[in-house]
Amino acid sequence: MAEKHFIITGTSRGIGEQLAMMLLERGSHVHGISRGSSEVLCKYKNYSHLRFDLSNTMGAQHMLDGILESINMNDTEMLCLINNAAMLEPLKSIEKCIQEEINGNLQISLIAPMVLTSCFIQQTENLQLRRKIINISSGSGTYPAPDMSVYCTAKAGLNMFT
Numbered sequence: 001m002a003e004k005h006f007i008i009t010g011t012s013r014g015i016g017e018q019l020a021m022m023l024l025e026r027g028s029h030v031h032g033i034s035r036g037s038s039e040v041l042c043k044y045k046n047y048s049h050l051r052f053d054l055s056n057t058m059g060a061q062h063m064l065d066g067i068l069e070s071i072n073m074n075d076t077e078m079l080c081l082i083n084n085a086a087m088l089e090p091l092k093s094i095e096k097c098i099q100e101e102i103n104g105n106l107q108i109s110l111i112a113p114m115v116l117t118s119c120f121i122q123q124t125e126n127l128q129l130r131r132k133i134i135n136i137s138s139g140s141g142t143y144p145a146p147d148m149s150v151y152c153t154a155k156a157g158l159n160m161f162t
C-alpha cells in the first residue's frame with residue numbers, strides 16, 4: 001500500500017509531538033525534527049527523528065535533503081511538510097530584547113519555515129505524488145500582545161508567507 005510521509009518540525013513535545021502521534025497511529029510515517037527527542041514517539045517503528053537546531057537555517061537545506069533521500073518515493077502517495085516549531089521568547093518589551101534574542105526567534109519561527117518550504121518545493125516538484133505544506137500559525141499573528149512583539153511579528157510574517 002502506498003505510504004504517507006509527514007516531515008514535522010518541533011516533535012519533542014507539545015502540539016508537534018501530539019500531531020506526530022496521531023499520524024503514526026493512523027499508519028503514516030513521520031520524520032520529526034527538533035533538538036530534543038520524544039520518548040513516546042521513538043517507540044513507533046514508523047517514526048524517525050533528526051536532532052537539528054532550526055536556528056541553523058544555513059544547514060536546513062542539507063538536513064531536509066537527507067530526510068527526502070531516505071524516503072522511497074516509488075512507494076509514496078503523499079508527502080507533507082508541517083512547519084510547527086516556533087519560539088515564544090523573548091517575552092518582554094522590545095527595548096529590553098537583545099539582538100540575539102530577536103534573531104533567534106525569527107530564525108526558528110519565520111526563516112526556517114521559509115527555507116524549508118523553498119527546499120521542499122525545489123526537491124519534490126518533479127515527483128508524481130500529492131504534496132502539502134502546513135504552517136502552524138497563531139492568533140498572535142493577528143492580535144498584538146504586550147511583551148510579545150517578536151513572536152507576534154514572526155507569526156504575522158508566517159501568515160503573509162503562507
Ligand SMILES: NC(=O)c1ccc[n+]([C@@H]2O[C@H](COP(=O)([O-])OP(=O)(O)OC[C@H]3O[C@@H](n4cnc5c(N)ncnc54)[C@H](OP(=O)(O)O)[C@@H]3O)[C@@H](O)[C@H]2O)c1
Pocket residue numbers: 009010011012013014015016033034035036037052053054055083084085086087108136137138139
Ligand atoms: N501551545 C499553544 O497554545 C499555541 C497556540 C497557538 C499557536 N501555537 C503554535 O503551535 C506550535 C507548537 O507550539 P507548542 O506550544 O507545541 O510549542 P512547544 O511545546 O514550546 O514546542 C516547541 C517545539 O519546537 C521545537 N523547537 C524549538 N526551538 C527549536 C530549535 N531551535 N530547533 C529545533 N526545534 C526547535 C521544540 O523542540 P526542542 O526544544 O527539543 O528543539 C519543541 O519540539 C508553534 O508554532 C506555536 O506558535 C501554539
